[in-house]
Amino acid sequence: MKKDILAQKLEQQLRTVAAERLAAKREPGLLASRTALKQYQAARLASSHADLLAHPNTGDAARFFLEELYGSQDLSQRDIDLGRIIPTLQKMLTYEALHTITDAIVLDALSEQLDTAMARVLGTEFTEGMYIAAYRTATTREERLRQLDLVQELGGSLCDLVNIPLLAMTLTIMKGPARVAGLSNLHKFLERGFTTFKKMRKPRDFVATIVARERQVMENIFEGRMDSFGQ
Template sequence: MNKDKLAAELEQHLRQLAAGRELARRDPALQAARTAVKRYQSARLAATHPDLLAAPDTRDAAAFFLNDIYGAHDLERREADLERIAPSLQRLLPYESLHTITGAIALDALTEQLDTAMARVLGAEFDEGAYLLAYRSATAPEERKRQLDLVQQLGDSLCALVRIPLLALTLSVMRGPAKLAGVTDLHQFLERGFTTFKKMKKPAQFVETIVGRERRAMGHIYSGRREPFDVF
């Protein structure tokens, strides 16, 4: 896929995200339920991967995945930055960086869709049993598989970024221009992703570990297994 196609795909996902979030803003109950689902899942992810969050080699990358890729906080400011400058990105960014950003937004768009579907079923208060029922009834295995495929692709993209010569210097030089352009959040996302993956000894193994555990958890949920998040 060339840069023009990547930029077009990015804009499509950004429009989808903006439409979904505008719909939620008009419905306070749905917005509260979406926030509750995000917080629950963020806590669940931290409980599923405590070793990665604790180990010196992987803890920063694990925190990046939890906070920047799937966070309980709203990523709308980053996406607003992107939507504003999307037409210029294929000129401003190297292919690999544009590919990483597009992958992150594709994942975000699908995750928002799945979270909203579950939020409509769950409301703002629920327990694990209700969460698991909603996971099975409101989202399809094919959608969840696609979500994890996107996590894998994003992880692979970040692994590719750290192999680009002089990218650390380029990102450092871009801090000032990014601030002047009003896209500091977007630049910090790229820099955090690069830095956390660069410091790991085996970044590809880290990605495989997270995705492998989440695939097992997904299979356990759809099969109705007790203790579905026991994936070690």
């Protein structure tokens, strides 16, 4: 896939994410519910992957995944900035780096849609049982499988980044121009992802572990098992 096709895909996915977040902001109740849901999910993921967070080899990468991909922070401004400078991205970023950014936004777009569907059911106060019921009824197995496939793809993109010769030097050189071009947050995402995956032994095993665990959680929920979050 060429960079111009990637850029088109990125632009389309950003529109999807922006529309989802804008719709939520127009409904204060929905926005509050989405925020509560995201906070709950971040805490659950931190608990499920506590061993990865605590291990010296995987801790930084696990925090990157949980904070950058599953965090509860508002990323609206990041998306606005990103959409504004897509032509600049095509010129400044390598194909692999642009591919990683695109994978992240594709995952973000689907996750936002699934969060909205669940938030409309849950409200701001809910139990684990209510969360599990909403997961099963407001979203589908096919959607959740697609979400996990996207996590796998993004993890693979990050693994590919660490094998690019001189990328660390390129990211260092880009820091100043990125700030001038309004790309600081984007540069931080790439640099953090590259750094955490570069220093990790067997990064593909790390991605496979997270995906396998979350796939088991998904299966537990849709099969109605009592301890859905047990591994």
